[in-house]
Structures are given as C-alpha cells and as structure tokens.
Amino acid sequence: MSVRVRFAPSPTGALHIGGVRTALYNYLLARKTGGQFILRIEDTDQNRYVPGAEDYIIETLKWLGMIPDEGVGFGGDKGPYRQSDRKAIYGEYAHQLVALGKAYYAFDTPEALDAQRTAVENFTYNHSTRDGLHNSLTLSKRKPMPCWHRARRM
Secondary structure, three states, rough: OOOOOEEOOOOOOOHHHHHHHHHHHHHHHHHHHHHHEEEOOOOOOOOOOOOOHHHHHHHHHHHHHHOOOEOOEEOOOOOOOOOHHHHHHHHHHHHHHHHHOOOOOOOOOHHHHHHHHHHOOOOOOOOOOOOHHHOOOOOOOOOOOOOOHHHHHH
C-alpha cells in the first residue's frame, strides 16, 4: 500500500517540536509504504503570518533529513502547495456549495464575534449559534447584499 501524506504547518513562527513530531510520523509512513511525503504551507491566516517562517520550516526539514517529495520549495505536479495560492480553486467550490444550498455567506465582523464571545460563555460558532448572527440564513432574501461583501467575495 502506497500513501500520500502531507505536513501542513502554518508559517506563524518557528517550527515547534509537536510539528516536527507530526512531520516525522508522516515522513516515516511515506518511506515505509513507498509513498510520498508532501509539504503544504497552511498560510490562510495572514494576520498571524511571520515573514521568513516558511523558509525556516523548509530549512528545518532539510536539516532533519526529511526531504519532501513535493511541496513548497520542492516542486511537484499536484500543486499549488501553498494554501493561499489555491484560493481560486476553493472559491469555485465554495460558490457551488452556496448555489446548492449546502453553504451560506456569513457577514459577522470580528467585533461582532468578539462581542458574542464576551456575552456567551464558551461561545462556539456552530449550527445552534449561527441563527443569532448575520448570515445569509438569517437575513431577508429581499435585502440587497452589503457592498463590502461583494468586494470581499472569493
């Protein structure tokens, strides 16, 4: 049995020991099965992005001798391997899910969500709390979409 496993760290700082452990498990499984070890960079949280962290991750893996078969900094034919570079692909599928009624648009601001976290102990955005928030499930279908939403669409 051959497997494709990936290590997907966030470039938010130095690679910590837990991340190294995860990479090692995946690397060893790939090598044992004759599979592939892929490096995918999970950089979608741009607020926490640290310049140079991606290079640090790549250099750390090289230093440890865990050279990815594919990925950011290593190439491959199944990329892009950086999540932010896949935004258009994900956007296409997100729009399909909304059109099928399997997903919805949420318009909550970070401030509104912070207010919920303050007001509701252990607040979690889920199926039971979303009905009290601003999203396409709770807004009138006749009300036009906010102009700032159209600009932010994927």
